[in-house]
Amino acid sequence: MPQINLLRTLLRTTLAITTSLSVVAARDANLLPTVCVTGATGYLASELTAQLLSTGRYMVRGTVRSLANEEKLAPLRTLSGAAERLELMEADLFDAGSFEPCIAGVMFVFHTASPFITSNIVDPMTQLVEPAVKGTEAVLAAAALAGVTRVVLTSSIAAVKGAAPKADGSCFSEDDWNESSTLDGDGLDQYR
Numbered sequence: 317m318p319q320i321n322l323l324r325t326l327l328r329t330t331l332a333i334t335t336s337l338s339v340v341a342a343r344d345a346n347l348l349p350t351v352c353v354t355g356a357t358g359y360l361a362s363e364l365t366a367q368l369l370s371t372g373r374y375m376v377r378g379t380v381r382s383l384a385n386e387e388k389l390a391p392l393r394t395l396s397g398a399a400e401r402l403e404l405m406e407a408d409l410f411d412a413g414s415f416e417p418c419i420a421g422v423m424f425v426f427h428t429a430s431p432f433i434t435s436n437i438v439d440p441m442t443q444l445v446e447p448a449v450k451g452t453e454a455v456l457a458a459a460a461l462a463g464v465t466r467v468v469l470t471s472s473i474a475a476v477k478g479a480a481p482k483a484d485g486s487c488f489s490e491d492d493w494n495e496s497s498t499l500d501g502d503g504l505d506q507y508r
């Protein structure tokens with residue numbers, strides 16, 4: 317019997333410590349720096365959000381196009397740490413002002429929101445170029461206004477590599493720039 321009593325005491329103590337640690341964790345979440353991830357529902361951003369949450373070092377503010385699409389948001393809401401440290405806000409690349417409240421007060425911004433489509437492109441300027449360029453300008457302006465110290469922009473190999481390989485076969489680097497892609501090309505070329 318003494319062993320059972322000892323076990324009960326140990327279980328009660330463990331439960332008490334676990335409960336108080338959760339209370340401390342929830343309270344301290346408010347003291348963590350906030351980082352913003354734009355386009356949080358995206359392929360890259362959802363993994364990025366998961367990794368940021370898993371560090372336990374940041375509050376994460378993810379921007380999404382619509383808070384009404386619960387099916388799309390569910391994978392984010394169920395990430396480990398999301399209940400305590402993930403906040404979702406609406407922002408659209410076509411609505412410059414929508415990023416300001418999302419970026420206000422954050423330390424870093426990861427800008428990943430961008431149209432990533434290579435098919436069914438009818439109007440490449442409206443579907444690809446404008447949201448990518450104007451959206452990035454809006455995010456950078458909001459970051460400057462908020463005094464953000466670092467912005468990470470997910471570019472692409474497409475920024476340096478057009479349809480053709482380099483004539484001399486050398487590696488692409490920051491000295492290269494894609495000058496061959498056109499809006500009249502096929503979907504992949506338009507995306508580039």
Ligand SMILES: NC(=O)c1ccc[n+]([C@@H]2O[C@H](COP(=O)([O-])OP(=O)(O)OC[C@H]3O[C@@H](n4cnc5c(N)ncnc54)[C@H](OP(=O)(O)O)[C@@H]3O)[C@@H](O)[C@H]2O)c1
Nearest residue numbers: 355357358359360381408409428429430431432470471472
């Ligand atoms: N995937 C790769 O392997 C890879 C590699 C290198 C670079 N990149 C670059 O990284 C960026 C993201 O790529 P990804 O693969 O993560 O693309 P993705 O899965 O298609 O995600 C794009 C994100 O942008 C959002 N978005 C699109 N249009 C928007 C708009 N008008 N307003 C607000 N949000 C909008 C999407 O929101 P919705 O969910 O509402 O559509 C989604 O959250 C792109 O610039 C891509 O070129 C990707």
